[in-house]
Amino acid sequence: MSRFVQPVPPPVDPYAGDGLLRSWLERHLGPAGHAAAKGRLADLAADVAGPLRAAHADAEAHPPTLVRYDPWGARVDRVETSAGWQTQRAAAARHAVVALPYLPDARGTWGAAARVVQHALLHLYGPESATFSCPVAMADGAAALLSLPEVDSGVRDAWLPRLISTDPDVAITSGQWMTESQGGSDLGRSSTIGRPAVDGSWRLTGEKWFCSAADAAMAVALARPDGSGRGSRVLAPFLVPRYAVDSPLAHAMAPDAPAPGVTVHRLKDKLGTRALPTAEIGLHDAYALPLGDPAVPGLVRAMTLVVVTRVHNAAAAAGGMRRGLAYARAYADVRHVAGGALSSSPLHRATLGTLAVDAAGAFALAGHAFALLGRVEVGADPEAAAELRIVAPLAKLATGRLAVSSASEYVESFGGAGYVEDTGVPRLLRDAQVLPIWEGTTNVLSLDVLRALTREDAGAPLLARLAAAVDLARPLSPVLADTLAAAATQLGDTITSVTADPGSSTVLAGARGLALRLAYALTTALLVEHAAWGDEQAALAARLWARRWLRHEEIAEDAHHHLDLLC
Numbered sequence: 001m002s003r004f005v006q007p008v009p010p011p012v013d014p015y016a017g018d019g020l021l022r023s024w025l026e027r028h029l030g031p032a033g034h035a036a037a038k039g040r041l042a043d044l045a046a047d048v049a050g051p052l053r054a055a056h057a058d059a060e061a062h063p064p065t066l067v068r069y070d071p072w073g074a075r076v077d078r079v080e081t082s083a084g085w086q087t088q089r090a091a092a093a094r095h096a097v098v099a100l101p102y103l104p105d106a107r108g109t110w111g112a113a114a115r116v117v118q119h120a121l122l123h124l125y126g127p128e129s130a131t132f133s134c135p136v137a138m139a140d141g142a143a144a145l146l147s148l149p150e151v152d153s154g155v156r157d158a159w160l161p162r163l164i165s166t167d168p169d170v171a172i173t174s175g176q177w178m179t180e181s182q183g184g185s186d187l188g189r190s191s192t193i194g195r196p197a198v199d200g201s202w203r204l205t206g207e208k209w210f211c212s213a214a215d216a217a218m219a220v221a222l223a224r225p226d227g228s229g230r231g232s233r234v235l236a237p238f239l240v241p242r243y244a245v246d247s248p249l250a251h252a253m254a255p256d257a258p259a260p261g262v263t264v265h266r267l268k269d270k271l272g273t274r275a276l277p278t279a280e281i282g283l284h285d286a287y288a289l290p291l292g293d294p295a296v297p298g299l300v301r302a303m304t305l306v307v308v309t310r311v312h313n314a315a316a317a318a319g320g321m322r323r324g325l326a327y328a329r330a331y332a333d334v335r336h337v338a339g340g341a342l343s344s345s346p347l348h349r350a351t352l353g354t355l356a357v358d359a360a361g362a363f364a365l366a367g368h369a370f371a372l373l374g375r376v377e378v379g380a381d382p383e384a385a386a387e388l389r390i391v392a393p394l395a396k397l398a399t400g401r402l403a404v405s406s407a408s409e410y411v412e413s414f415g416g417a418g419y420v421e422d423t424g425v426p427r428l429l430r431d432a433q434v435l436p437i438w439e440g441t442t443n444v445l446s447l448d449v450l451r452a453l454t455r456e457d458a459g460a461p462l463l464a465r466l467a468a469a470v471d472l473a474r475p476l477s478p479v480l481a482d483t484l485a486a487a488a489t490q491l492g493d494t495i496t497s498v499t500a501d502p503g504s505s506t507v508l509a510g511a512r513g514l515a516l517r518l519a520y521a522l523t524t525a526l527l528v529e530h531a532a533w534g535d536e537q538a539a540l541a542a543r544l545w546a547r548r549w550l551r552h553e554e555i556a557e558d559a560h561h562h563l564d565l566l567c
Ligand SMILES: Cc1cc2nc3c(=O)[nH]c(=O)nc-3n(C[C@H](O)[C@H](O)[C@H](O)COP(=O)(O)OP(=O)(O)OC[C@H]3O[C@@H](n4cnc5c(N)ncnc54)[C@H](O)[C@@H]3O)c2cc1C
Pocket: 175, 176, 177, 178, 179, 182, 183, 184, 185, 186, 210, 211, 212, 213, 270, 273, 278, 434, 437, 438, 439, 440, 441, 442, 443, 444, 447
């Protein structure tokens, strides 16, 4: 008797197969702008479905190791990574996944929308990058920080071109050394101290507890300038060269030795992100360059970086959800149950259709955040800046949670195979779980949203967007328009009441609920905007999203009937 072997569907082309991505680009870039991006996107998609999949598997199978000593007992602290990780690194540079929004050509072609193209690249690249998307995010954040006018031009000229190089032999990434054992969310407890040296550089001393991309050539570290006082506001960002080759303090050292004063204590043994080296790092009088004047409270400058990494986090969440959906959908076509293809089961179709609605919402949130970021950077658009202040945390927190719940469903949609390591499916869940944690947990971001609402009037641009979307929704679906209008009114009332007493325990306890409600309403508006432009899939997703997340209704029957349009 022959043994049954389950056929496996071939990898999906993540660009050609993603109708929402393509129509989003058509709308935001215009037909000519989208045409100009197609070559890049198709090239990356082909790599993702081929060599990068293999590199991803290799990097997952061969996690990084830390070699502390050489054979003769000298401390070397070398982080060794796999060939797959190096392939991912080279691909990120070659495909300009970090560089694109900084390239003069790209800005010339797409203007502020270069960030929209970059988001599309991330959407394709991230899910099969073995979380090289993390160093990509931090390199982009560092590049944005180095681009600020208050950063010394000598420092910028020395490091920015390396961060945004598209030559794999030149390109570097960056770490982000913020979290300390006593405080990740609570940065005010940071105890790393910065002291000026006579030559204008600084020396940092302290202990950093989570340092991802520990193999990167540089890091942006937060430190407290000596004598600057307590709290988080005064913390200043510094650039720390990671290797001897870039540290003026290194004499007669191997170029790839750690810079003097930088010690890698150990690598973290993590639930997921296994290919990504995350280290505990000690600093002892390590050479550092201030990014801006350390005498001027620096947390605001550091937030330039954090906003970028938060929107990358949203892109990673949305990209992972879309890829999980594509795989689950393809698997349902080849897996047979109860006498037919799984994809013909109304119940399974409803499950996948509901996931598709969530994936569409997450994509719109992340895409909107990138579009705003581009407008802030290229046009210094004050309206975009005001909206991004609240959209960045909302997009990050809402997509992070959706990514985890969706990943759990994707694993389940493969049945037992979803739980078996070498199918590659369990990783979806492991890697999703980090998304609500790093770059600010859900609760911490909810408090940030509350601060933005009560201290910076950040509700105004959001409520304006909701009101405009109500008008756009009316011709599409009166029920949808009424649902969004009711949500907007309730949110307006809640914002008024929380602003009246922002410190009350009732308001604080409800911060997460409020942030999620805002994110769900915003997502409805974004899908409505895309639907009003003429996208049929977005029109359906908007209606189902509003029923699911604003009215808390069951959408199974529609999700089943319309699965093909939703995917
Ligand atoms: C895989 C991985 C990689 C990482 N890489 C990096 C990196 O490269 N660089 C870096 O700097 N950091 C990194 N981090 C650290 C990460 O950013 C922090 O772990 C995160 O910000 C949470 O901080 P914490 O660990 O101190 O948790 P805590 O702040 O102790 O949080 C514990 C719990 O308390 C809640 N909480 C905290 N404050 C409040 C509050 N005020 N009100 C209500 N609830 C609250 C949180 O939501 C959470 O549920 C990484 C983490 C992971 C898991």
